[in-house]
Amino acid sequence: MNLREERKLAHLHYAVALGDAPGGAGWDDIRLINLSVPEVDRKEVSTVYEWWGKRLRLPLLINAMTGGTPLSGEINEALARAAREAGVAMAVGSQQAALDNPAVVHTYTVVRRHNPDGVILANLSARATPEEAARACEMVAADALQLHLNVAQELAMPEGERAFRGLVRNIAAVVQAVAVPVIVKEVGFGLSREAATLLYGAGVRWLDTGGRGGTDFLAIEQERSGVNRPHLRAWGLPGAVSLAEVRQSGLPVRVIASGGIRSALDLARALALGAELAGVAGFFLRLLQQSSWEEVARVIKAWEEELKDVMVMTGCRTLPELRRAPLVVTGETREWLEMRGLNPARYAQR
Numbered sequence: 001m002n003l004r005e006e007r008k009l010a011h012l013h014y015a016v017a018l019g020d021a022p023g024g025a026g027w028d029d030i031r032l033i034n035l036s037v038p039e040v041d042r043k044e045v046s047t048v049y050e051w052w053g054k055r056l057r058l059p060l061l062i063n064a065m066t067g068g069t070p071l072s073g074e075i076n077e078a079l080a081r082a083a084r085e086a087g088v089a090m091a092v093g094s095q096q097a098a099l100d101n102p103a104v105v106h107t108y109t110v111v112r113r114h115n116p117d118g119v120i121l122a123n124l125s126a127r128a129t130p131e132e133a134a135r136a137c138e139m140v141a142a143d144a145l146q147l148h149l150n151v152a153q154e155l156a157m158p159e160g161e162r163a164f165r166g167l168v169r170n171i172a173a174v175v176q177a178v179a180v181p182v183i184v185k186e187v188g189f190g191l192s193r194e195a196a197t198l199l200y201g202a203g204v205r206w207l208d209t210g211g212r213g214g215t216d217f218l219a220i221e222q223e224r225s226g227v228n229r230p231h232l233r234a235w236g237l238p239g240a241v242s243l244a245e246v247r248q249s250g251l252p253v254r255v256i257a258s259g260g261i262r263s264a265l266d267l268a269r270a271l272a273l274g275a276e277l278a279g280v281a282g283f284f285l286r287l288l289q290q291s292s293w294e295e296v297a298r299v300i301k302a303w304e305e306e307l308k309d310v311m312v313m314t315g316c317r318t319l320p321e322l323r324r325a326p327l328v329v330t331g332e333t334r335e336w337l338e339m340r341g342l343n344p345a346r347y348a349q350r
């Protein structure tokens with residue numbers, strides 16, 4: 001087994017074994033407001049979301065995790081079955097392994113094979129060349145391409161990347177070159193307003209916030225390397241903070257919220273804070289390891305029902321209405337937004 005394969009298996013193992021980052025993602029700081037007289041019949045509530053001309057049953061993405069080893073292929077197949085059954089989107093993990101070694105291409109294409117009509121996203125590092133990006137998209141007949149940013153993780157890996165100059169320019173070149181839309185995502189350290197501005201300048205129109213509080217790559221890399229740097233363990237913008245920063249940047253970007261989303265209520269909170277969809281990775285991986293793809297599909301369907309209940313209780317019939325629903329920002333998230341001049345009261349008084 002080569003180093004990359006070992007690393008992928010270690011990521012899968014530790015992501016399940018270690019659980020979520022301590023300190024939370026801040027979603028509990030987001031409080032929706034109960035409306036006792038909603039003027040909504042539950043049967044009129046729709047969570048359907050159209051993405052790239054395809055219909056999702058709810059605005060949810062099983063976020064990028066894996067590929068490149070036999071176990072990764074099995075996991076991708078299982079997640080693809082769940083995504084198809086539950087009517088949600090799915091991203092494959094970084095396809096660099098398949099670009100370098102054609103023998104593992106099938107561990108990614110299995111996703112398209114099991115979900116031919118679904119929304120599937122390709123995934124590569126933001127350092128990928130335009131040519132690699134085009135090949136990755138073609139491999140899975142991608143509806144869009146995710147480029148991931150993971151500076152904090154690379155620095156925590158003894159074998160990780162150390163040269164980060166030119167990333168924005170590279171992303172701009174990929175955006176220009178590929179035929180599908182490009183989504184730039186973090187992997188758990190959170191996009192800030194400043195990052196969003198730079199990425200917008202590079203032509204990126206979709207951002208996936210990837211905030212802290214869910215999958216904890218610093219803990220994972222610490223377990224892998226044995227190098228303990230406890231003072232850096234809380235690094236990053238929590239999920240709710242990152243979403244509010246990007247949304248209040250004033251940029252006309254569309255936003256996927258992710259990082260520590262673990263329930264239908266978290267999904268509803270993210271939508272009310274202005275996300276179009278939410279991405280969930282570690283939670284579904286753990287669920288799959290504990291049970292089966294059928295259980296993952298069942299839980300997603302239960303989220304759909306719960307999201308509808310939350311929409312009734314907030315008086316919303318449609319997703320655009322939920323995105324305008326008033327909410328109160330409390331705790332550390334409120335403090336952060338105030339210090340950044342982002343006016344959390346704006347959400348409470350709309």
Ligand SMILES: Cc1cc2nc3c(=O)[nH]c(=O)nc-3n(C[C@H](O)[C@H](O)[C@H](O)COP(=O)(O)O)c2cc1C
Binds near residue numbers: 063065146187258279
């Ligand atoms: C085992 C594992 C592997 C991952 N590999 C990738 C990857 O290859 N590419 C990527 O963009 N993100 C990767 N991620 C990050 C997720 O897509 C997501 O951004 C992050 O886990 C935060 O979401 P969560 O808190 O719901 O897990 C991986 C996550 C996990 C758990």
